[in-house]
Amino acid sequence: MADAVEVPVALADAQARFNGAAGREFVAGLPALAGRLLERWELRRTGPGMHGVTALVLPVERPDGTPAVLKLQLVDEESAGEPVALRAWDGAGAVRLLEHDGETGAMLLERLDAGRPLSAVAERDSREAVRIVADLLARLTAVRAPAGLRGLGGMAAGMLDAVPGALARLDDVRDRRVVRDCAAAVAEVAGEPGDRLLHWDLHYDNVLGVGDRAGDDGDDGGDDGGGGRETWLAIDPKPLAGDPGFDLLPAIGNNFAVSEVRWRFDLLTEALGLDRERARAWTLGRVLQNCLWDVEDGEGRLQEEQLALAEVLLGRRTAAGSRVRG
16 A cells, blocks of 8 residues: 555554553554545645644645644543534534544544644743643633533542542652542532533643644734634643633643742632632642552652642642742
């Protein structure tokens, strides 16, 4: 087959490591799957493939010359709702879905500028980067979640059920206190998990620029004023239905600095119009989720970043980073 697709070694290794036999089977079938979809959707490859841990992304052109990307991934619980969410957003704040193969989960997406991630802006101006994420989240979470997506209610219940076992495996007093306090915060709001469409993973590298318009780092992230596409768009959602407060942590933790936790939280909650106490509780829920994953992975101590972030939101650490007694 002309222009055969090669699977990057790093992607193959990651799939074998994280997904075992299913990952190896997925990798083995990637060249044939790509060939079938290139033919079915009449696509022409226009450059080398890109990849992360889970997906192979091929730059292509449609028959009319429109640039796009073909995304091939092993669908799991987190990614299963991606096409559902992208259809619901319909390009407003997120990459546009052009085609979807329900059998394999493959998607044809509009092409953004992979060379212009928001992380490049964050290196120069963290406040501007957080503001752009906040603007996107405000629009994305304004949409009611479609039926059938995984829900925050079940996720919260599962986390609370896992807390006693996690505490039994943690020896450090500080670690145990943070887990207990995060769990207590989640318990207060778990009965009202919300119904908004959440991205769940909107960190800086999941925000890409749209062509050359992304060169204007001062843009407000909205329409470009000329009737075209926007300046910044979200990619790679791991969607669920829930409270928007559960979507804040990636933007608070990116390029982590204790001194920035409070103003980032303030900026995000104000932009999304959230109740601060509910948003604080659900953000602590994300910290709890990360801590539980660390315990499940056999970590003996929790990550300092997660502990410090929680302590700021709990009022036990100042913006300057010093611990508060009591």
